[in-house]
Amino acid sequence: MPWEQFASSSDTCPGFCGKVRLPALDNASTSTDLLSEDGRLYSDCGACPWGTKAVNSLYCEPCTEGLRPYDFAFIVFHALFPLLINVIVIKSSAIVGRNLKIPRIWIVAQILCGFLESTLSVVLVLFIYEPFGTLTIHSCQNHELYQWYSMWYNPVINYTRTLRCTSEIVYPLYSLPFAILFMNLVTLAILRSLLYVFASYFATPKLPSKPFYGVMWTLPIITIFHAAFSGFIYYAFPYVLLAMSLSLNVFHFASVGRKTIVGFLKTMVQDPEHFITYTLHLVLFGFALYSVMLSMPGFEHAIPKTGALVLILGLLPLPSAYYVLGIRLTVPESRGVQRFRF
Template sequence: MQFWDDAEREHCPGFCGKIVLNTSGPFDEYSDCQPCPWGSQVDVKSKCNECDSNMQGYDFAFIIFHALAPLLINILFIKSYSIKQKKQKIPRIWVFLQFLSAAFEAVLSLIFTLLIYKPIGSLHVYTCQNNFLYEWYPMLFNPLVNYTHIMRCTSEVVYPRYSLPFANLAFNLLNLIVLRSIVYAIAYAKSPIKIPSEPYYAVLWTLPILAIAHAAFSGIIYYIFPYITLFTSLALNAFHFAYEGRKNIKQILRLIFKDPDHILMLLIHMMLFGFAIFSLYLSTTWQSYNPGYKSYAVVAGLLPLPSIFYILTIKLTVPPRNSTRAIR
């Protein structure tokens, strides 16, 4: 135990801090250097202060990214296995119900996750302000005292950006087991054709992999997730159109507007692309100079750009059948 005049002279190493024990006396009483409690952060004076900052736009976009990742994986598995099972002629309503269930799972998981963080019961979440990559890995900076023993002061310095995605994945797993099982039970009772269960088990395997990836690379993902989303949206857009084979512009447009599945996938691509562009905007200093509504208008205008670019340039990848090339 230390009083403030003594505690002020001693600076705690690493991410260790002092906790206030008593404030009723003439001097505040502080603990010795130790890990800060969950939901608090050490300041420059080595005091553990409770995290009470409002979550900024980029931080919230990071949380949305972790909510979108399971949803996108669900959609990919549902779509891919429905294509493989075309010979069974699965009614489109059951594929749509799986998409709808995946969307509900993602939305409910995000809501439940936000509700369990301070302030509990509110969608508003407090956070700690951080600016450096090393703050994501405090276990690597435990101080070595007198070259004899390690003072373990590992805590969530970047609260709640490290633990929140784990909670979101846990709720995703719970919602998957409950909601998707209901969909399969209804399909088993109502549909004469067996609905493939492969998407269900594929996601069960994928969610733990996402958790491991976040545990190891969370700090890196935090800084590059807009680029990951941008690359994913562009790649999915290209693969989606390329999967339909060699078609000209008219055939592609006719295919898009006649099939609801293509319209849905096109909307998903646009949503991912818009989210990536807006996340990149939030990561820059431009947001402090430009009004929000102007940035929203710019992002909205860019949404169809990848699809339009692919459709307009598709003729470059489909040469005329009667073209000949000289052989030298």
């Protein structure tokens, strides 16, 4: 069958292709081959516009479905991951620069600024996606790994011509993280710069610039990974976030130093820097647990929301308790070494 005849008269479109509805034209210039059964005018098979999908492999229709909880968690992950990098770089800079005696209030200010940057990046991006000006967003419900890489599934017609139908099948899960990372870079440049300008007048000594440049260089790297491995990240991010939150928790506890259990708990509660950092760890760990639960098939119907919340709250203190109670076993008694004790 010639290409022109196939493209216009086929009852279905191959691959991810679809037909787009065209504006009404004069009947004299309208080909009957392009008319559907309901008398509407459609284009040949081709790539569906952004924000639409081919329904039943035929007509491109707008995506109007809401995000699943797991999909929304995937979007939030792209804001939390830069925040994790933020906290790691800020804490490591504080440990390396202890000789500079930077006041802890400025370390806390950097962490809170990073949290504000990540929060604003998600909120602002949601406002510019349809429906505009709201925190809700429309999506196309697709759950297969191959749908993330539509460029590799362009159909070949009659073994001679490739039909280019590359589009965002998983709208908006592929494009939206790019927007979040870009907005995170913008908020980083604005808010963190304002913090550094303010600190230059009141902080002694000056704040190290390592956290700023560390995150600024990390965001493009995350963007490249998302572009290449977004489909794999979509299925693996709960476990990546879980591993990172636990590692960051251990890194934070190790920075406290060797103390008694009571002294360790007092430091966590009384020191604003450690208290805010630990609270952030609990939030990240709880979100990671929730994401892991959402990744389990049938979880939303098997366990009510109240039961899931109780389960997560019960698991939150376990890593901290394991570290506090088990650290004494990792410090053998020797001369000049004080055991971890009550």
